[in-house]
Amino acid sequence: MQVWKFGGTSVGKPERMHSIRNLITSDDQQKIIVLSALSGTTNALLSIGESLKSDQPNEAVEKIEHLKAHYDSFVRELYKTNEGLTKGQKIIENEFSFIRSLTRIKPFTLKQEKELVAEGELLSTQMFQAYLEELEHDSILLPALEFMRIDADGEPELDYTERKLRELLRAHGDKKIIVTQGFICRNPRGEVDNLKRGGSDYTASLIGGAIRAEEIQIWTDIDGMHNNDPRIVKKTFPIRALTFEEAAELAYFGAKILHPSTITPAKMFGVPVRLKNTMDPDAEGTLIASKTSDQVFKAIAAKDSITALYIHSLRMLNAYGFLRRIFEVFEKYKTPVDLIATSEVSVSVTIDKTDNLTELMAELRTFCELEEPDYDQAIICIVGNFSADQAGIALQVLKAMEGIPIRMISYGGTEHNISLLVHGRYKAEALNALNEGLFELKEA
Numbered sequence: 120m121q122v123w124k125f126g127g128t129s130v131g132k133p134e135r136m137h138s139i140r141n142l143i144t145s146d147d148q149q150k151i152i153v154l155s156a157l158s159g160t161t162n163a164l165l166s167i168g169e170s171l172k173s174d175q176p177n178e179a180v181e182k183i184e185h186l187k188a189h190y191d192s193f194v195r196e197l198y199k200t201n202e203g204l205t206k207g208q209k210i211i212e213n214e215f216s217f218i219r220s221l222t223r224i225k226p227f228t229l230k231q232e233k234e235l236v237a238e239g240e241l242l243s244t245q246m247f248q249a250y251l252e253e254l255e256h257d258s259i260l261l262p263a264l265e266f267m268r269i270d271a272d273g274e275p276e277l278d279y280t281e282r283k284l285r286e287l288l289r290a291h292g293d294k295k296i297i298v299t300q301g302f303i304c305r306n307p308r309g310e311v312d313n314l315k316r317g318g319s320d321y322t323a324s325l326i327g328g329a330i331r332a333e334e335i336q337i338w339t340d341i342d343g344m345h346n347n348d349p350r351i352v353k354k355t356f357p358i359r360a361l362t363f364e365e366a367a368e369l370a371y372f373g374a375k376i377l378h379p380s381t382i383t384p385a386k387m388f389g390v391p392v393r394l395k396n397t398m399d400p401d402a403e404g405t406l407i408a409s410k411t412s413d414q415v416f417k418a419i420a421a422k423d424s425i426t427a428l429y430i431h432s433l434r435m436l437n438a439y440g441f442l443r444r445i446f447e448v449f450e451k452y453k454t455p456v457d458l459i460a461t462s463e464v465s466v467s468v469t470i471d472k473t474d475n476l477t478e479l480m481a482e483l484r485t486f487c488e489l490e491e492p493d494y495d496q497a498i499i500c501i502v503g504n505f506s507a508d509q510a511g512i513a514l515q516v517l518k519a520m521e522g523i524p525i526r527m528i529s530y531g532g533t534e535h536n537i538s539l540l541v542h543g544r545y546k547a548e549a550l551n552a553l554n555e556g557l558f559e560l561k562e563a
């Protein structure tokens with residue numbers, strides 16, 4: 120069985136839903152179809168939540184009716200028959216009456232916000248499955264809230280998903296097309312929760328891993344993973360093959376096409392991930408698996424809003440145990456460290472989670488000297504084959520970066536990654552300079 124995920128842009132218009140129906144029914148293979156919310160919906164729901172949090176119910180109601188009008192016209196174009204349309208309208212009435220009911224709950228808490236934001240996927244999947252039913256496709260909707268759960272740390276419980284999905288598929292596994300929601304899940308309290316923004320990719324790979332799928336396909340609006348961020352750099356091109364490790368680095372360091380955690384479950388069970396373009400289904404896309412090409416420079420990504428901490432030992436030279444003590448503090452405050460640069464008496468690290476920064480820094484100050492952190496930094500991550508025996512690789516990178524100030528460099532952590540820390544204001548310049556300096560670009 121394959122798992123296919125369609126993102127917001129792929130379901131964002133009625134004609135796109137028509138196209139994905141053609142895609143998923145073009146062969147006879149059984150598939151699990153994971154859908155995101157219609158593009159713009161998650162942001163619209165979060166904005167309604169903001170109005171409710173700031174106790175502005177009238178503003179929220181206005182936003183709700185505006186969003187509902189969009190869905191009303193969407194279903195008028197989606198369905199072909201009166202029966203289908205009536206079903207679609209009923210789905211919208213039900214879900215919007217729940218959304219309206221949230222405006223009466225005071226105070227509006229995080230629990231309600233999570234319920235509100237889940238409506239995007241609940242709407243898109245019900246509407247799409249009703250459309251499949253209208254066309255008499257052999258399909259069923261499996262509620263993700265019945266098999267997707269996170270633990271107290273927000274980590275998905277893969278064993279639970281595996282067990283629950285096995286039961287559900289035993290009961291409904293004869294259906295050709297099994298539709299489910301991306302992004303949403305339950306938490307240990309049984310409440311509705313989610314896998315964070317862009318989390319539908321993660322849902323697809325968790326399902327793919329849990330059922331040991333033949334392949335996971337992520338369908339979006341571009342022909343695969345590009346060698347650089349196409350939103351910032353003009354001359355980018357798709358990469359045909361990446362290893363799990365390379366793709367994970369790129370996703371973690373900002374390649375928005377994939378949620379940062381997507382690769383983990385796929386890699387764990389060796390399930391290949393293929394990135395495909397809904398607007399151009401014949402384009403080859405990118406295959407993420409165990410093999411790769413031996414090209415030196417493969418791709419670049421950038422991660423924003425990074426904070427750099429500069430930590431100095433009070434004991435100066437030969438201070439063994441110093442690193443352990445520092446990292447225990449990061450562990451205590453559940454703050455992952457991305458880049459590290461060390462000298463004999465100092466360590467510089469970067470973090471992107473800063474919710475405990477004041478406490479973390481206060482604790483470090485009990486045994487270290489700290490400089491003022493640098494905020495608004497960007498990590499530029501270059502992925503490729505950087506064999507330790509090959510000369511000149513770092514030189515090429517630094518040459519391309521000539522004229523752009525670099526704050527930190529990480530080289531040698533693996534043979535596949537070079538990371539640079541620059542101030543956020545140099546991010547676009549760095550991505551463009553590296554694109555020109557490291558790739559042979561064909562004229563468009």
Ligand SMILES: Nc1ncnc2c1ncn2[C@@H]1O[C@H](COP(=O)(O)OP(=O)(O)O)[C@@H](O)[C@H]1O
Nearest residue numbers: 126127128339341343344345347348374375376
């Ligand atoms: N390296 C990259 N390769 C391809 N796309 C990228 C890359 N970096 C950023 N993107 C952006 O990711 C977008 C697709 O991701 P996303 O908007 O989350 O899609 P979806 O709504 O289908 O989930 C593309 O339109 C592209 O602008």
Ligand SMILES: N[C@@H](CC(=O)OP(=O)(O)O)C(=O)O
Nearest residue numbers: 126127155161316317318319
């Ligand atoms: N709808 C959610 C989940 C998601 O993954 O969306 P998309 O596939 O459009 O990135 C979000 O906007 O975050």
